[in-house]
Amino acid sequence: MALPNVDVLFGETPEAPALTKGELSTRFDNLMSAIDNVPSRTLGPQDVVNAFQEGRGIDFTPQPTNAFGMLSKTLQAPELVKGMSADALASVTEALTQLKSQQPDLVKDLSLTSPLASGLVAFDLEAPSKLIAPRPTPLRNRIARRKGIGTSHRFKVISGFTGTGTGGVGNIHPGIADTTQTNFAPSGAGNSLYYARGPKISYAGYDKTVPYSQFSVSDQVTWSAQYAGQGFQDIRQLSRTSLLYSSMLLEERMLLMGRGTASGFLGALAAPTGLALTARSAGAGETAITGVSTNIYVKVTSDAGDFGQSVLTSAVNVAPSTQVVDVTCTLPAGATGVRVYVSTGSSDPGDAARWYAGRSGTSTFTIQGALPTAGTAASTVVADTSAYANGYDGMLAVCTGSESGYVNRLNSALSTANPGSEFQTAFAALYDAVKADPDRVLMNGSDRKQLSDALKSGAANNGYRINLTQNELTGVTLGDVVTSLVNEVTGKTVAVEVHPWMPQGNAPIISDTLPIPDTEISDVWAVYNVQDLMGIDWPVNQFAFESSSYWFGTLLCYAPGFNGAVTGIKKV
Structure with missing residues (x-):
């Protein structure tokens, strides 16, 4: 900033004669020196208040907090006192006093509920919203996922041959003598020859075709929802995340409880x-x-x-x-x-x-x-909803269906006299049928608790005992849980697992692999998808953002006879 001319500051005035150049220079130097020597000070909030109170004489006495107090103070202003007669001022004051009792709002203070019931307060909203919805998908995480093509998946099964005792094929005795003559020609064919050889073995097998189905769910976010949520949450992101989890959870439930009506599936349930x-x-x-x-x-x-x-x-x-x-x-x-x-x-x-x-x-x-x-x-309930044309048989349907290796509907609670005996019976039956050696038992949470309680509370049970040492007499942890069953037929440990969506009363017995070498089956259960799960954002053609998921596939079980189920478990 340019300094003012010294002639303007110290020049000639009617009260003072003109100064010489030397006198002007001296006065200016004295002014600048005085400015440089002024003491410095930092003002705080209270200094500002004090300056107003002391330097300008402003009255900072407590101010009225309600309408009645403000009006009463106004009536005491010098301007009104001087401009109105004493009688008129007294009349207005009396009227205000009477109005005070008739209008309670005149004496209301500013508080958490006044003048608004909701208060003049900030809203302590924590962003974003908390996504606490459960979303476990243990079957989807475990089952193998493979690439499919076309409209169905097909495979051929050799279910038995002479000596296996499976597939409905009988056994024959292989003993021969030197004079044994066996003819392999089809019945009724001519020129049949007999050779010295043993009897011919037989086979059983079948074709399996599992059709693919399409699946999809969708969601929509209106523009108003998206833009109004700015600063709190990205609603489109929440929509896409929820759509992904919803698709995975619905697939999980189909893997467990699905039923299809297409050829090769079990179809709708009959009424009781x-x-x-x-x-x-x-x-x-x-x-x-x-x-x-x-x-x-x-x-x-x-x-x-x-x-x-x-x-x-x-x-x-x-x-x-x-x-x-x-x-x-x-x-x-x-x-x-x-x-x-x-x-x-x-x-x-x-x-x-x-x-x-x-x-x-x-x-x-x-x-x-x-x-x-x-x-x-x-x-x-106007129509059957137990099975769907665009669906497949899930694990429960296979384990309890006509091709299952074993199904027992208890219609009672689990045994306390011999805990786990229902599953031991199933293990024995599966082994007798196809030499199955299962890997897992899936249970509802309350059913697994019942099994654990049966182990601890059985009156005739001597296989469970709690031992407490001296240093464990305080702070004892109570409770125990069955984590596995020892297959009393094969000696294999079979895991007992809770599935979060298992309907109470049902316990499928699962084989993940086969106890037979060279079966060409690496996994008993597999998901084949022509197109695995993907997400689609639709073009915007209205005031909304729309998204969909899509997948195209099926679940198949290569060996249903190696699986079984215990059902009808009564809840206690």
């Missing part, structure tokens, strides 16, 4: 048969039925797990009074349990008033407590 109701007195731990008008009417379906159920049975009724009612039926092979729908009335009110009462992993269910009066109505 032999439905019967029995009223009885409530037992220990049971609650007598309430809300019954006259009769109870029941229909049931075969449960297929997460994807659906069979069609409904016909209604059966009973008059229970204040008792409980046992529902019994016969389930078809492959059902994971039974779903029960209940209504009440002097006559059947129909499916629109028949409500879902629950499911059971066995073929029995006990109706107790308050009857349902809302929820899912039986009228929504």
Whole structure:
């Protein structure tokens, strides 16, 4: 910045004569020296307040905090006191005092709830949202994934030959003598020759064709959602992440519980048969039925797990009074349990008033407590949803289906007298049938707990004991869990694993590999995909971002007879 001319600062004025150049220079030098010698000081907030209070005489006494106080102080202003008569000022003050009692808002302070109930406060929102939804996919992570082509996967199976005892092929005695003559010509063919040789062996086999299916799920993020979420979360990123996990979780559930209707698959489940109701007195731990008008009417379906159920049975009724009612039926092979729908009335009110009462992993269910009066109505079960044209048979369907090596529906709790005996029976049956030596048993969490408790609480069980040393008398860890079963036939340790989505009451017995050399089967279970899971972002043609997943494939089991299942485990 340019300094002012010294003539302007110290030049001639009417009160002072003109100065010489030397006098002007001297005065300017004195001014600059005085400026350089001024003491320096840093002002803080309180210094500024003090400067206003002391230097300018401003009154910083506490200010009114509500409307009444502000108006009262205004009436005391010197301008109003001088401009109004004493009577007029007193009249206004009196009116304000009366208004104070009539208008409570005049005396409200600024607080957390005034003048707004929500307060004049910041919103402590933590970004982004927390993604705590469970997403385990143990089967998808374990099962081999291979490249497929075309519209189906095909393979040929030699299921037995003479001496294996499998595939329906009988045994023959190989003994011969020098005079033994055997003819290999087909029956009825001419020019058949007999040679000195042993009898001819036989084979059994079949072709297997497993069709591919297409799968996809989609999501949409509107522009308003995306842009309004800026500064908090990337909604498109959340959508894509959720779409990926949703696709993987749905595939996991299909790998476990899927059922297909195409050729080669097991198809839809039949409805239960032999439905019967029995009223009885409530037992220990049971609650007598309430809300019954006259009769109870029941229909049931075969449960297929997460994807659906069979069609409904016909209604059966009973008059229970204040008792409980046992529902019994016969389930078809492959059902994971039974779903029960209940209504009440002097006559059947129909499916629109028949409500879902629950499911059971066995073929029995006990109706107790308050009857349902809302929820899912039986009228929504208008068609079979247990199997799908665009789907395949999952592991439960294979392990409980017609080609399984062993299936036992207990319809009871696991044994406490001889814990694990149900699985030992299965191991023995599988070994007898095809010399199978399973690798894993998959269980629902409550069923595995029941097995662990059976090991510890069996009255006749001497194979489990807790030993405590002196230094363990405090801080003892209680509880134990069955992690494996020793196959009493082969001596192999079979892992016991909880699957997070396993329907209660079902325990498939899985072979991952075959105990036979040179089978050309490296994995008993495999996923073949023409196109493995991929994501697609659709072109934007409206005010939204749209995405889809897509995969094209199937699950196949090369050796279903080497797998089995224990089902109908009653929950305790």
